[in-house]
Amino acid sequence: MKIGYARVSTEDQKMDLQLTALEKAGCDQIFSDHGLSGKSFDRPGLKAALEALKPGDKLVVWRLDRLGRSLIKLVQLMDELGKRQIEFHSLMENIDTSSSGGRLVFHMMAALSEFERALISERTRAGMEAARQRGRKLGRRPSLTPDQLHEAALSISRKGEKVLAVAKHFDVTSRSLRRMLLLASSNQTV
Incomplete structure (x- = not known):
């Protein structure tokens, strides 16, 4: 059937x-x-x-x-x-x-497709590395500019504002704001 x-x-x-x-x-x-x-x-x-x-x-x-x-x-x-x-x-x-020829063809196609996928992945990684070496930043654009991040840090540390209120002001989550502040502070200490 x-x-x-x-x-x-x-x-x-x-x-x-x-x-x-x-x-x-x-x-x-x-x-x-x-x-x-x-x-x-x-x-x-x-x-x-x-x-x-x-x-x-x-x-x-x-x-x-x-x-x-x-x-x-x-x-x-x-x-x-x-x-x-x-x-x-x-x-x-x-x-x-x-x-048997049909089974062979299927497995050959499978192997070639797997090879093609690996080549695409390698080309993508090489392109990303080349972009990094040219000074290009990859990935998502930061939610806050460096000036906004500096203003947020001052609001929390000097003005004593709560992280939640500052995050709300900049339209980001408090978790994201904490992560960005931690990352910024670790980059300054290096």
């Missing part, structure tokens, strides 16, 4: 193309998730499709990314399907695990 699965990420997307392709592929049943991200594998349609599969069945998707975006979880799902003696077929990539 062939069980199809379709998914679109947003409410305004249509899944007609996927459904037509799955019907044309001979799926006996088709399950779907509408408006759900592929990041999580905890989706009602996917869960129902996986529960409907029995040994000897085949899970069919239009494209691999319709099943999910996490390559690690896709590989885990393929292993789980294999242990349950369930085959997998992705129509667009023409990956069919009922053949």
